[in-house]
Amino acid sequence: MxxxxxxxxxxxxxxxxxxxxxxxxxxxxxxxxxxxxxxxxxxxxxxxxxxxxxxxxxxxxxxxxxxxxxxxxxxxxxxxxxxxxxxxxxxxxxxxxxxxxxxxxxxxxxxxxxxxxxxxxxxxxxxxxxxxxxxxxxxxxxxxxxxxxxxxxxxxxxxxxxxxxxxxxxxxxxxVDLARFKPEPKTRSELRSRFGYEDQHVVYMYLGRLTGEKGLHELAQAFDRVASLHPEARLHLVGPDEDNIQQSYVGLIDRHPGRIQIEPFSKTPHHDLQVADVLVLPSHREGFGVVIIEAAALGVPAIGSRIYGISDALVEGQTGLMFQPKDHNDLAKVMVEMLDPQLRNALGEAARRRVQEQFDxxxxxxxxxxxxxxxxxxxx
Known part of the structure; x- marks a missing residue:
């Protein structure tokens, strides 16, 4: 029985x-x-x-x-x-x-x-x-x-x-389902074109519930600073809005027109992540940070807050970078570091290898x- x-x-x-x-x-x-x-x-x-x-x-x-x-x-x-x-x-x-x-x-x-x-x-x-x-x-x-x-x-x-x-x-x-979460150059090209992202643009992506405890307010402040100095920076948010986050981003969107996209909940995160150059998870609390290893499977490096849980999903300096939680100035500093394509490529390749070896x-x-x-x- x-x-x-x-x-x-x-x-x-x-x-x-x-x-x-x-x-x-x-x-x-x-x-x-x-x-x-x-x-x-x-x-x-x-x-x-x-x-x-x-x-x-x-x-x-x-x-x-x-x-x-x-x-x-x-x-x-x-x-x-x-x-x-x-x-x-x-x-x-x-x-x-x-x-x-x-x-x-x-x-x-x-x-x-x-x-x-x-x-x-x-x-x-x-x-x-x-x-x-x-x-x-x-x-x-x-x-x-x-x-x-x-x-x-x-x-x-x-x-x-x-x-x-x-x-x-x-x-x-x-x-991570490595058969689904994998680099797809054609999908990446099509999606970036749909959203108006060009090759020189660096897209920071957040994927998950849109809530304050996920650090979305600090992300807005950090991106405001980065975007003011670096015209190639773009911000792409995807997820169900549980905290009226979109309304709080109105001023930011007005200051940087055409550089911020907010998309609703999606059933296809493995496609959404194709857009990203950098995954950002600025959470105040996290058990693990699964989206970090999902992005890593595509060769996308991550920025994460320096808290327990995220420190297991991301190896600082090897597969991504970390910042002090709730510190938008530190987050902005790390986001600027990630504008370096050589750094992104090195971190992304290491992140993908780690996922294949440990999180299949x-x-x-x-x-x-x-x-x-x-x-x-x-x-x-």
Missing amino acids: RRKIAVVTTSVLQVKFFLVPHLTELQKEFDVTLVLNNDYPELLASLGLPVRIKLMDIQRKVSPVKDLAALTKLVLFFRKEKFDMVHSVNPKAGLLAIVASWLVRVPVRAHIFQGEVWANKQGLWRFILKNLDRLVSFCATNLTVVSQSERRILIAEKVIGASKSRVLGNGSIGG QHMVIAAFMEYHRTLLKATA
Whole structure:
């Protein structure tokens, strides 16, 4: 009889960008149910997932009434289905699903830590959020962390224990599909032409959720300074606007007409990245920074904030450059350094080699599958 696994997350985007290969492989050996909030119905339908889907209103942001309702529904659902394993993927899903599975004593309760909400908070709010992560750690039987630097921080902060946690392979959630993320000169030429980018233009790209905690305000300030001195600089943003970022960029766009593009959420990040000369990830917090290694697979070097998580995805001075988090002046300085084509080429080539050697999706998913087999075998 096939063992039963529930995978719980809060967003279709999480599934789209990180979980499709995991779910596909898990279903080959186990009876898998995906529990999630259907925040992008059309996208979910287009994914064609080979698993059972249970829709549940699990909000990403704090919502006490809805959170309690979701916890109750999860308890009832887990009790009815009698899963052998519950695996949660992001902070809110982890809190609700792991606590619910602990209440009904699901044998294997696994959670993935991938960037802490409290990392850039202060005072009481940081204390509360950190202790909620400690609650997840207490209720879980097994924990994975997406990067070694994040795991070290979590252990040092006494959020998780060393014996209960591990990093699979070299880190990240799912690695990079090298068959999709690869240099495509023809696609690059066509896309750059469509956006009006010429050969001499240097395109800095951000790809991800458009929110303040991703450092988009500092990026605007930094680009304003760079663009004022270097006419070849261009800025290209792609992602769902969750923080009204586009409105905050109006003044910047007015000052540098024709040099900034903001595109909505895309289903084809492997094509979007073809436009880039440099990937910029100025996050305030990050579990790993998957977009950095996706860009690297195309030979695109990265600029990242000097924080845990990003420091695993990017080797400073070898595959990209780093700057002090929240420091737009330091970011601008590094962006200017990246105008050097020889530097970009050297970093990009090294980044591509590193991804091929350490983050091939096949290697990461193989480790993920073996992890699940081992956990479920122990409870057989």
